[in-house]
Amino acid sequence: MLKDTMTPKERAAAIAAGKPVDRMPCNPNIANGVARVYGCKISEFNTNAKTIADAQIACYRRFGADSARIFTDLFTFAEAMGAKVKFPDDDTADLEAPAISADVPDSELMKEIEKIRPVDPYHDARLPLHLEAMKYLLDGVGDEMGCSAGVIGPFTNSFFLLGVERTLRAIHKNPEVVHKLTQISLDCAKSFADAAIKIGLTPTISEPMSSCTVVSPKVFREFSLPYLKERVDFIKSKGKGVVIHICGQTNKIWRDLADMGIAGMSIDNVASIKECKALIGNDTKIMGNVDPGGVMYSGTPDEVRLKTLECIRDGYDSPKGYMIMSGCSLPVDSPFENIDSMMNTVRELGYPVDVNKLDAMLADVKKRLGI
Amino acid sequence: MAATKEELLQRLSDCVLNMEDEEVIDVAKEYAAAGYDPLDGILKGLVAGINKASDLYEREEYFIPELLICSSAMYNALDVLRPLIPKEQSGGKCKVVIGVARGDTHDIGKNLVKIMLESANYEVIDLGRDVPVEDFVNTAKREGAKVIGLSTLMSTSMNNMAKVVEMLKSEGIKDQIKVIVGGGPISQSFADKIGADGYSVNAAEAVKLVDRLVGNAEPIPAA
Numbered sequence: 001m002l003k004d005t006m007t008p009k010e011r012a013a014a015i016a017a018g019k020p021v022d023r024m025p026c027n028p029n030i031a032n033g034v035a036r037v038y039g040c041k042i043s044e045f046n047t048n049a050k051t052i053a054d055a056q057i058a059c060y061r062r063f064g065a066d067s068a069r070i071f072t073d074l075f076t077f078a079e080a081m082g083a084k085v086k087f088p089d090d091d092t093a094d095l096e097a098p099a100i101s102a103d104v105p106d107s108e109l110m111k112e113i114e115k116i117r118p119v120d121p122y123h124d125a126r127l128p129l130h131l132e133a134m135k136y137l138l139d140g141v142g143d144e145m146g147c148s149a150g151v152i153g154p155f156t157n158s159f160f161l162l163g164v165e166r167t168l169r170a171i172h173k174n175p176e177v178v179h180k181l182t183q184i185s186l187d188c189a190k191s192f193a194d195a196a197i198k199i200g201l202t203p204t205i206s207e208p209m210s211s212c213t214v215v216s217p218k219v220f221r222e223f224s225l226p227y228l229k230e231r232v233d234f235i236k237s238k239g240k241g242v243v244i245h246i247c248g249q250t251n252k253i254w255r256d257l258a259d260m261g262i263a264g265m266s267i268d269n270v271a272s273i274k275e276c277k278a279l280i281g282n283d284t285k286i287m288g289n290v291d292p293g294g295v296m297y298s299g300t301p302d303e304v305r306l307k308t309l310e311c312i313r314d315g316y317d318s319p320k321g322y323m324i325m326s327g328c329s330l331p332v333d334s335p336f337e338n339i340d341s342m343m344n345t346v347r348e349l350g351y352p353v354d355v356n357k358l359d360a361m362l363a364d365v366k367k368r369l370g371i
Numbered sequence: 372m373a374a375t376k377e378e379l380l381q382r383l384s385d386c387v388l389n390m391e392d393e394e395v396i397d398v399a400k401e402y403a404a405a406g407y408d409p410l411d412g413i414l415k416g417l418v419a420g421i422n423k424a425s426d427l428y429e430r431e432e433y434f435i436p437e438l439l440i441c442s443s444a445m446y447n448a449l450d451v452l453r454p455l456i457p458k459e460q461s462g463g464k465c466k467v468v469i470g471v472a473r474g475d476t477h478d479i480g481k482n483l484v485k486i487m488l489e490s491a492n493y494e495v496i497d498l499g500r501d502v503p504v505e506d507f508v509n510t511a512k513r514e515g516a517k518v519i520g521l522s523t524l525m526s527t528s529m530n531n532m533a534k535v536v537e538m539l540k541s542e543g544i545k546d547q548i549k550v551i552v553g554g555g556p557i558s559q560s561f562a563d564k565i566g567a568d569g570y571s572v573n574a575a576e577a578v579k580l581v582d583r584l585v586g587n588a589e590p591i592p593a594a
């Protein structure tokens with residue numbers, strides 16, 4: 001197996017200084033799959049901060065990816081605000097019931113929302129556990145790589161407070177309720193992001209419900225963007241760059257996102273790197289987008305190699321930089337050999353990218369796959 | 372002056388299309404009071420409207436929130452018109468059991484399929500999300516459903532779709548119950564591979580698919 005000769009931190013610094021490096025940065029986005037590497041159950045992440053960090057570190061040692069992130073599921077904020085979360089023994093947590101009961105009639109919603117108290121990241125639900133895990137992570141690998149903290153976007157969090165379908169309807173039927181929920185979600189996440197930054201991590205934002213696969217760009221601009229922008233500005237004011245990930249199609253809102261001055265845009269596999277590069281490549285780094293389900297989980301190592309090379313082919317010359325990544329968090333049981341294949345493809349290619357070599361590697365793997 | 376049947380049908384359709392989920396109730400009442408055929412009101416008014424809404428969704432002019440309000444409008448007016456349909460006409464086409472496969476909780480797409488099937492007068496039994504394999508089979512048997520619709524957006528749950536087909540086979544009832552599959556990672560070739568009877572890329576096509584599989588009408592007796 002090919003070996004990295006630089007740490008992620010050295011690599012990033014050298015690239016920023018325009019110096020040659022061993023390979024392009026790569027993030028397979030292993031998420032809760034780190035439990036499979038470390039050998040623990042996913043539910044242990046709900047009670048043991050050290051396990052969260054150690055599993056991330058074990059995964060980094062095993063695969064050598066360029067990022068480690070403290071993030072277990074989308075529901076940590078909502079849980080701290082009163083939502084019920086289900087914790088399967090060995091799978092990712094899931095929303096069981098929103099913070100606001102389905103029995104509350106529409107006319108009472110505003111009153112009910114007033115009752116949700118401000119979140120204290122040092123005390124409520126699993127938030128302190130995550131903050132503690134951040135410290136362990138930083139202690140373990142902080143000198144080798146930049147560590148990030150997953151933060152749920154304010155608009156998405158609203159859906160977990162009111163329930164997904166009810167919120168979708170409220171967008172038209174009860175807009176002030178959605179605004180109010182998104183405002184309190186913003187306040188909550190601010191205090192958490194602030195705590196994470198104080199520890200020394202960089203927040204990254206996941207905002208899946210803002211996707212054009214779910215809501216229109218118009219709805220995004222009215223209900224999500226103003227709050228997202230406030231969040232981004234806040235993080236930037238603390239001297240950190242912000243990466244945003246939105247699942248699904250996002251092409252119609254890239255301009256809005258880039259205009260916030262974000263450090264990176266991580267896109268889903270249903271979106272096009274080429275199109276993204278053309279539209280916002282001059283403004284921000286582009287990250288993506290090997291299909292996590294269809295390729296990383298269900299494909300063969302050669303198929304992973306093919307898609308990795310194709311993504312790099314589309315993105316490598318993006319003006320503000322490009323990072324090869326999966327289109328979203330990997331399914332928990334993605335085969336190790338596929339993750340290795342992604343990393344090794346990037347190692348073999350080297351950096352800066354030599355297009356001739358890239359094309360030769362592409363031709364080679366296509367031949368092997370018979371396409 | 373009283374509105375003509377055509378005018379009211381148009382207004383029913385427009386109310387659904389334009390998300391007028393309250394106004395539609397008054398229009399449906401006016402339509403009913405005028406004594407026009409309730410079944411026409413449903414099919415040529417409400418269903419025409421929801422079909423247009425679903426076209427706008429395919430063209431990315433409508434998104435999920437809009438489609439859900441259109442469907443509320445349709446259901447609100449259905450509540451007015453359905454009770455007026457004579458008993459012998461009122462049975463749904465047949466029963467369809469639908470749900471999201473075990474291990475997955477994405478249910479927006481499944482809900483849209485359910486809405487469109489109901490608009491086409493199928494009686495849909497919705498098992499929700501993260502549904503165990505045997506629940507699909509047992510419910511279909513108990514309810515005498517002719518179709519099981521399986522949805523998933525997670526690659527990791529695809530295998531549980533295959534298990535539903537296997538279970539039907541092992542119980543020897545695969546010929547009596549058709550299985551249709553859909554969702555992001557699903558394709559026609561996957562459907563073929565697991566021995567499902569059909570696949571469709573979206574909710575409107577799902578209706579055509581079920582129509583084809585069950586030979587369209589075949590009304591069941593009203594409960």
Ligand code: B12
Pocket residue numbers: 031073074092093094164208209211213214247248249268269270292293294327328329331474475476477478479480481483484520521522523524525526527551552553554555556570571572573574575577
């Ligand atoms: C919205 C969304 C969510 C919402 C779900 C809300 C809800 N109640 O459903 C939230 C934010 C909660 C969520 C959570 C997660 N998500 Co998500 N999510 C999405 C997103 C952005 C859009 C999905 C959607 O609603 N589409 C709109 C609907 C209308 O489309 P549809 O479902 O495809 O349905 C249409 C057709 O497929 C068809 N159809 C659907 N079902 C059926 C059934 C039959 C019988 C037929 C005939 C047709 C049919 O008709 C429908 C209407 O036309 C996608 C992104 C993407 N690329 O798709 C990711 C995506 C589905 N999510 C993904 C993941 C991984 C997750 C998480 C595990 C992430 C995490 N690490 O926390 C969690 C947990 C989910 C769980 N435990 O089950 C992955 C799945 C990867 C994979 N293939 O395995 C995706 C693809 C993102 C990605 N690129 O990786 N998610």
